[in-house]
Each structure stands twice: as C-alpha cells, then as structure tokens.
Amino acid sequence: MAYEIEMLPKEKVFLDPVHNYIHIQHKVILDLINSKEFQRLRRVKQLGTTSFTFHGAEHSRFTHSIGVYDITRQICDNFQRNYPSKNENDGLWNDDERIVALCAALLHDVGHGPYSHTFEHIFDTDHEKWTQEIITSDKTEINQILKKVSPDLPDKVASVIAKTYPNPQVVQMISSQIDADRMDYLLRDAYFTGTEYGMFDLKRILRMMRPYSQGIVFDASGMHAVEDYLICRYQMYQQVYFHPVSRGMEVVLTKLLKRAKDLFDTNQLEKFELSNFLMPFFRNDVDIDDYLRLDDGILNTYFSIWQDSPDAILRDLSSRFLNRKPFKSVEYSSDTEHLLPTLANIVENAGFEKNYYTSTNTNFDLPYDIYDPKKQKNRTQIELVQADGTFIELSTVSPLVEALSGRFTGDERFYFPKSMLKNQTNDIFNDAYLEFQSHIRNNKII
Incomplete structure (x- = not known):
C-alpha cells in the first residue's frame, strides 16, 4: 500500500x-x-x-x-x-x-x-x-x-x-x-x-x-x-x-537488583526509602507507563539511595556498582566445573553470602550461521549473486567465513569478590580452593 x-x-x-x-x-x-x-x-x-x-x-x-x-x-x-x-x-x-x-x-x-x-x-x-x-x-x-x-x-x-x-x-x-x-x-x-x-x-x-x-x-x-x-x-x-571486566560489573548489577527484589519479596525493602518506579517490576504487574518511566538514571538514583540502606548486602553491592568495584573472574571448563560449588561455599565461609557474591557467566556468540534443516530456527544466511545470476552461500566460497561458520566462540567464567585472590591461611580454604588457585595461576585473571 x-x-x-x-x-x-x-x-x-x-x-x-x-x-x-x-x-x-x-x-x-x-x-x-x-x-x-x-x-x-x-x-x-x-x-x-x-x-x-x-x-x-x-x-x-x-x-x-x-x-x-x-x-x-x-x-x-x-x-x-x-x-x-x-x-x-x-x-x-x-x-x-x-x-x-x-x-x-x-x-x-x-x-x-x-x-x-x-x-x-x-x-x-x-x-x-x-x-x-x-x-x-x-x-x-x-x-x-x-x-x-x-x-x-x-x-x-x-x-x-x-x-x-x-x-x-x-x-x-x-x-x-x-x-x-x-x-x-x-x-x-x-x-x-x-x-x-x-x-x-x-x-x-x-x-x-x-x-x-x-x-x-x-x-x-x-x-x-x-x-x-x-x-x-x-x-x-x-x-x-565479552570483556571480563564489563561482565564483572554486569554480575554486580545483576546481584544488586536480585538483592533488592528478594528484600521486597520478604517485605524488608519497604522499610527503607522506595518510590513507585520499581514497585510494579517487583510485583510483576507492569504497564506501559511504568516501563517507560525507567532509564539508567532512575536506577542509578536507586543505587545511590541504597548505599545508605540498613541491609548490608544491598548497601555493599550498590557501592560496588556505583564506584566500579567489579567482581574478579576465572575461566572454567568442563574439567574444572566440578570445583565451583565448593568454591562458592568457600566464598560464603569467608563472609560473603554466595547467592549474591558468586556467579557463573557464560558468553558465547555464533559469528556466522549456515542453514541446518535440523534446526527449528535458522539465521538468514548470506547469499552471493554471481555474474551468471546464480546464488551461492558465502561460506562455500570464503575459507575465512567457513572457519567461523557454525562454531560458537566465547568462554565460561566464575565470578567472586576480589579479596578471594589474596593469600589465605584459614583452614576453610581447603584442597579444592588450592586446586582452583592452581587453575587461576595457569590462566590470566582479568
């Protein structure tokens, strides 16, 4: 029309x-x-x-x-x-x-x-x-x-x-x-x-x-x-x-919002200053006016207010986010993944509640996808039109693209407070911690 x-x-x-x-x-x-x-x-x-x-x-x-x-x-x-x-x-x-x-x-x-x-x-x-x-x-x-x-x-x-x-x-x-x-x-x-x-x-x-x-x-x-x-x-x-430090700040932000929501769900957040901007999201009852009120500045204002919260975790995570104190990370694999629950418990024994101070973060990207009839969803593949008018799919004529095709790239990281990297002598840091420290020494901490 x-x-x-x-x-x-x-x-x-x-x-x-x-x-x-x-x-x-x-x-x-x-x-x-x-x-x-x-x-x-x-x-x-x-x-x-x-x-x-x-x-x-x-x-x-x-x-x-x-x-x-x-x-x-x-x-x-x-x-x-x-x-x-x-x-x-x-x-x-x-x-x-x-x-x-x-x-x-x-x-x-x-x-x-x-x-x-x-x-x-x-x-x-x-x-x-x-x-x-x-x-x-x-x-x-x-x-x-x-x-x-x-x-x-x-x-x-x-x-x-x-x-x-x-x-x-x-x-x-x-x-x-x-x-x-x-x-x-x-x-x-x-x-x-x-x-x-x-x-x-x-x-x-x-x-x-x-x-x-x-x-x-x-x-x-x-x-x-x-x-x-x-x-x-x-x-x-x-x-x-996929930069690890950006993801470290994203983990802090995720845990910060999770803590605020958990406090609201247990009727503890309302005791501290809370305007109506986030209420609909905590209640899962959001209309279009509620959604359009929010922007980065509104959340940052909440975080500034929450730096004075009576809740120690909310107060600490708000300060970490506003003052750029990212969690540190180490890459893990299927060979070391079994250590993560133990490491989370070690973090908790060191004084950090593991639900808010440890996290796994996985970032993978598929640089180029080719059609696969077995997939339910396929990305639109890139077709080239040749001089005779026929079409050919890009990866079949480009060795560079073929090398990227269908192969996910990225990593899996375990995030934790920076203080966990310091030398510790406490007995709570057991063999699993030492084993993970060995893994850390063999991989660049970012």
Whole structure:
C-alpha cells in the first residue's frame, strides 16, 4: 500500500560522529524522533556496563537508533536507484515499502529498558515485545504519530520487529546476519570504545546489496567486504562485548537488583526509602507507563539511595556498582566445573553470602550461521549473486567465513569478590580452593 507521506519543507540533518550527516526528509521520522518515548533512549546507554571498561562508551540507544535509520535510508536509496521494481513479481524493490522500513529501523530499540539485558534477566522483560507494545499502544505518542500517516502503519512497523512482515527485504534490512542494526552498532561501538578493529567498509557493503524475491543478496564482487565485516564482528564480540571486566560489573548489577527484589519479596525493602518506579517490576504487574518511566538514571538514583540502606548486602553491592568495584573472574571448563560449588561455599565461609557474591557467566556468540534443516530456527544466511545470476552461500566460497561458520566462540567464567585472590591461611580454604588457585595461576585473571 502506498502512503501519502508529508515531506519536510527543508531536509533536516543530524551531525553524527560515525555517519557524518544523517538526513531526515520525512515529517513522520522527525516527529518520531521528537516523541517522548524515543527521547527516553537518550537516557539509556547503548553498551550498559561496558563504559566501566571502555570509558568512552557513553553513547546511547538514541544515537544508535538514528544511525540504523540512516543506514536503512541509504539501502532504500540504493535499491530505488539501481533495482526498482518494474512489475509486481520481479522481486525487485518497491519503494512503497520505504516508510515502513525507515520507521522500523528508527524504532527497533525503543523498547529497551535501563541497562538493557541485565534488567531483562532480573525482571523477565523482553525489549522486542515492549518495542512492539510501544508502537501499537494507543497510549503512546509514537503510535499516534504513525496513525496520522495510516491507521495500519503501527501494526506494519511492529510486524517488522516481530519478523512477520510479508516483505523479507524489509525484515532483512533490520534483522539478519548483516543488517542495518548490526552494521551501525559495530561501527558506533568501535568508535566510542576506541577499538579500530571494529571498523569495516560500510559504503562498499551497501553498494553490493541487491534485493530479490526472498530478501537481500550481495554481489559476489563484494565478498571481501562482507568477510571483513564478519571478522570485525567476531573481534568486537571477543574483545569488547565479552570483556571480563564489563561482565564483572554486569554480575554486580545483576546481584544488586536480585538483592533488592528478594528484600521486597520478604517485605524488608519497604522499610527503607522506595518510590513507585520499581514497585510494579517487583510485583510483576507492569504497564506501559511504568516501563517507560525507567532509564539508567532512575536506577542509578536507586543505587545511590541504597548505599545508605540498613541491609548490608544491598548497601555493599550498590557501592560496588556505583564506584566500579567489579567482581574478579576465572575461566572454567568442563574439567574444572566440578570445583565451583565448593568454591562458592568457600566464598560464603569467608563472609560473603554466595547467592549474591558468586556467579557463573557464560558468553558465547555464533559469528556466522549456515542453514541446518535440523534446526527449528535458522539465521538468514548470506547469499552471493554471481555474474551468471546464480546464488551461492558465502561460506562455500570464503575459507575465512567457513572457519567461523557454525562454531560458537566465547568462554565460561566464575565470578567472586576480589579479596578471594589474596593469600589465605584459614583452614576453610581447603584442597579444592588450592586446586582452583592452581587453575587461576595457569590462566590470566582479568
């Protein structure tokens, strides 16, 4: 369905450190950016606790979302200029899909809560479901703005997030193994963390993208640019996203929120100062207004207040988080995993309640997935179109990608208070502790 889209009388630009000028041409996009739900993303960090390790990583979901919009706009421009549809069944780009794609790109992260994935784990929320709710609820400014264009536009945009939208080209622009979302966050996160190995040739990749009936393919001549992107993604996960210190702060945050929730569940938190912001989450009775009130600043304010809590654990964990006192960690394997319960008990005997001061943290990523008919869910594999018009899957012609395909990379770590690394003579530190210390000495403690 073609929409009558109001254009801005004069193009607006946002000056961006990654993409230079970001161009806003449609009134609906500018209105969405100015909505209160989208402005909330200024107050949610893109990388959560990573800024405790890479001090420049203070950028927000707001800046990332606008970047995803701009990459999607460039894809649409390329498709319309070079691969416009001539008839309904030719599998090329129908520019009537542009506004759905642009809105979905801009709004794809609008449902992220404070500290994103850590918050989701504790309070059992799902940012993609909340994104769809924010888009489709008649209580939001975003919904009203989309409805001014067309009554069915909110549902269409939400279906792109849900990956049920009937046009696979639009879905794959936003969600695939090489999409606008990933391309922006890799470049943006590399820029703000100062990690140059996260940089790849965005312009070359965009030029090599082509629409077809089942989604998006890449010209075979651009294979090396796609390889470079996948290697950059691999490096960013290993060196930035899975950094042990960032995860150590994430563990502190997880245990802090868990302690607060446990105190509430036993009617002990209400005795101390507690506003209404977190009450609905503790009670598991959250509506959209409750969800949209929260951001990183709100949680940090709670943590500051809780530094004076009468509960020693809540007080200590709040101080550790605000003052960057991460838990230390050691990598473990199937050979040493049997030591972990004993080590947790040793930590508790040393004066730290193990439920709040020990944790396992597992981070694995699949750099590139290939189709497996035995899997219930498969990622969209990357296809190359050759000079004769035939398609070939990337890993079959790229030894680099083949080496990454279907192989999870990452590690498993046991986290504990830093003081457990000091020399101890107490009898509670038994042979299992000494054995684990030997394991620690043979592996770098980070």
